[in-house]
Amino acid sequence: MNLTPADTTPAWCPGCGNYPILKTINQALDECGIDPHRIVLVSGIGQAAKLPHYVDNPVNVFNGLHGRALPVATGIKLANHELTVIVTSGDGDMYGEGGNHFIHAIRRNVSLKVFVHNNQVYALTKGQASPTSEMGFVTKIQSHGVTSSPFNPLATAIMEDAAFVARSFSGDQEHLKKMMLDAIAVQTGFCLLDILQPCVTFNKLNTFRWYKDRVRKIDDSHDAHDGRAALDLAFQWGDTIPIGVLYRGKRKGLESQIGALKKGPLVKQVERENDQ
Numbered sequence: 001m002n003l004t005p006a007d008t009t010p011a012w013c014p015g016c017g018n019y020p021i022l023k024t025i026n027q028a029l030d031e032c033g034i035d036p037h038r039i040v041l042v043s044g045i046g047q048a049a050k051l052p053h054y055v056d057n058p059v060n061v062f063n064g065l066h067g068r069a070l071p072v073a074t075g076i077k078l079a080n081h082e083l084t085v086i087v088t089s090g091d092g093d094m095y096g097e098g099g100n101h102f103i104h105a106i107r108r109n110v111s112l113k114v115f116v117h118n119n120q121v122y123a124l125t126k127g128q129a130s131p132t133s134e135m136g137f138v139t140k141i142q143s144h145g146v147t148s149s150p151f152n153p154l155a156t157a158i159m160e161d162a163a164f165v166a167r168s169f170s171g172d173q174e175h176l177k178k179m180m181l182d183a184i185a186v187q188t189g190f191c192l193l194d195i196l197q198p199c200v201t202f203n204k205l206n207t208f209r210w211y212k213d214r215v216r217k218i219d220d221s222h223d224a225h226d227g228r229a230a231l232d233l234a235f236q237w238g239d240t241i242p243i244g245v246l247y248r249g250k251r252k253g254l255e256s257q258i259g260a261l262k263k264g265p266l267v268k269q270v271e272r273e274n275d276q
Contacts, residue, residue, distance in 0.1 A: 008053065008054070010022070010054050011050060012047060012050075013200055013201045014200075015200040015208075016047070016123075016197075016200060016201075017117065017119060017170040017171075017195075017196075017197025017198045017199065017200075017208075018047060018048060018050075018051065018117060018170075018197065020170045020171070020176070020197075021048075021051070021115075021117055021170050021176070021195060021197060022051055022054055022055070023173065024170075024173045024176045024177045025051070025055065025088070025180060026055055026056055027177055028177050028180040028181050028184065029057040029059060030057060031177075031181065032084075032181060032184045032185075034084050034184070036057055036058045036059045036060075037058075037059075037060070038082065038083055038084060039057075039059040039060065039083070039084045039085075040059065040060040040061070040062065040073075040083050040084070040085045040086070041055065041059055041060070041061050041062075041086050041087075041088060042061075042063075042064065042069050042072055042073040042085060042086070043061075043062075043063050043064070043069055043087065043088050043089060043093075044063075044064055044065060044066050044067055044068055044089055044094075044097070045064075045065065045066035045067075045093060046066070046089070046090040046092055046093040046123070046124045047090060047117075047123045047124045048088060048089055048090035048093065048116075048117035049063065049069070049088065049089055049093055052088060062076065066097045066098075067093055067094075067096065067097025067098035067099075067101065068097075068098065068101070069087050069089050069093065069094070069098060069101075070087060070094075070101040070102060070105045070112070070114075071101055073085050073087045073112050074105060074110050074112070077110055077111060077112060077255065078110075078254075078255065078258070078261070078266065079265070079266050079267050080265040080266065080267045080268075081111070081255040081261060081265055082265050084113065084184060085111075085113065086112075086113040086114075086115065086184070087112055087114045087115065088115050088117070089114070089115070089116050089117070090116065090117045090118075090119070090123070090124075091116060091118040091119065091120060091130045091131060091132045092122045092124075092130045092131070094114070094116045094153075095116070095130070095131040095132060095151050095153055096122075096130060096131045099131065099151070102153070102156075103160070105190060106156070106160040106162050106190045106192070107160050108190075108254045109162070109163065109189045109190050109249075109252070109253050109254050110190055110253065110255075111163075111186075111187075111188050111189055111190065111191075111253035111255055112191065113180075113183045113184055113186075113191045113193070114190070114191060114192050114193065115180065115183075115193045115195060116153065116192070116193070116194050116195060117170075117195055117197050118132055118153075118194050118195060118196055118197065119197045119198060119199035119203055119206070120132045120133045120134065120137070120150075120199075120205075120206050121133060121139070121199050121202045121203040122202075123199045123203075126140070126202065127139050127140060127141075127201070127203075128140075128141045128142070129141065129142045129146045131150065131151040132150050132151055132153070133146045134146065134150055134205065134206075135147070135148075135149060135150070137205060139202070152234060152235065153192065153194055154192070154194055154234035154246055155231055155235060157190070157192045157247070158227060158230045158234055158246065158247045159231070161227075161249040161250075162189065162190045162191070162192055162247070162249055163186050163188065163189020163190055163191055163248065163249045163251065164182070164183055164186045164190075164192065164193075164245070164247070164248055164249070165191075165192050165230065165245070165247040165248075165249075166179045166182065166183065166191075166192070166194070166244060166245045166246060167179075167193070167194045167195070167196065167241075167242065167243045167244070167246065168193060168194075168195050168196070168243050169195070169196045169197075169211055169212075169215045169243055170195055170196065170197035170198070171198075171208055171211060171212055171215075172215070172243070175217065175243065175244075176195065179244070179245070180193065182245060187253075188252050188253035188255075188256060189249060189251055189252065189253045190253075196215065196241070196243075198210075198211065211241070214238075214239060214240060214241045215241050215242075215243045216240050216242055216243065217243055217244050218242050218244030218245065218246070222244075222246075224245050224246065224248040225247075225248055225250070227247065230246045230247035233246045234246055
């Protein structure tokens with residue numbers, strides 16, 4: 001059973017960037033044209049990972065362990081590759097605890113839609129620096145400022161030739177919905193949508209206004225099949241932060257490379273065997 005907003009209240013701070021992401025994913029699920037029973041939302045642990053429990057669309061939900069959303073999502077996709085599997089996760093859950101799974105899921109090119117709420121901080125555990133926190137970012141733990149360079153998930157996904165690599169901003173819901181629908185529409189391969197969002201409680205640097213002053217939509221002249229141009233956009237961070245589709249790869253998804261799946265989804269093969 002999936003709880004709806006009528007059944008429970010989101011455990012997020014007022015003004016959290018998760019709220020517009022939740023609203024937008026509800027709209028995208030309604031508009032994508034896929035029957036709810038053919039969609040699975042998978043998450044790990046964290047503030048962002050609570051989202052599947054708050055959607056008002058009756059899709060399937062699996063909430064797993066911290067950093068382990070991708071292995072579960074991979075298993076679901078391989079058991080029934082006719083399902084649309086969407087992973088919703090935070091920057092800590094996906095790029096920190098789940099960083100190893102992130103890299104290899106892209107390398108394998110599993111056909112997953114991965115939506116990452118990137119607020120550049122661990123919000124659930126009260127404000128530690130995350131893998132995407134900026135150099136010098138001061139927290140209660142990193143009292144002298146972050147000394148590790150931030151992880152660049154977009155560049156990593158482009159270098160590994162993911163099927164779809166995009167960025168959006170929770171403060172532009174129309175753009176965010178388009179990016180979600182574009183990712184869902186991709187037929188094969190790993191899709192990453194990195195979503196910039198403010199954490200109003202623990203990140204006083206990357207605020208809503210900070211993002212609003214910097215995000216710029218990628219020009220229509222950009223060739224998303226040009227890896228070098230995509231990497232240039234992925235490394236732009238400062239006065240201008242590009243949002244939109246950075247890259248589109250051409251590799252086939254993992255499912256099409258596995259001979260056992262050519263007979264159909266594994267779950268249906270098991271059903272046929274049981275009927276004999």
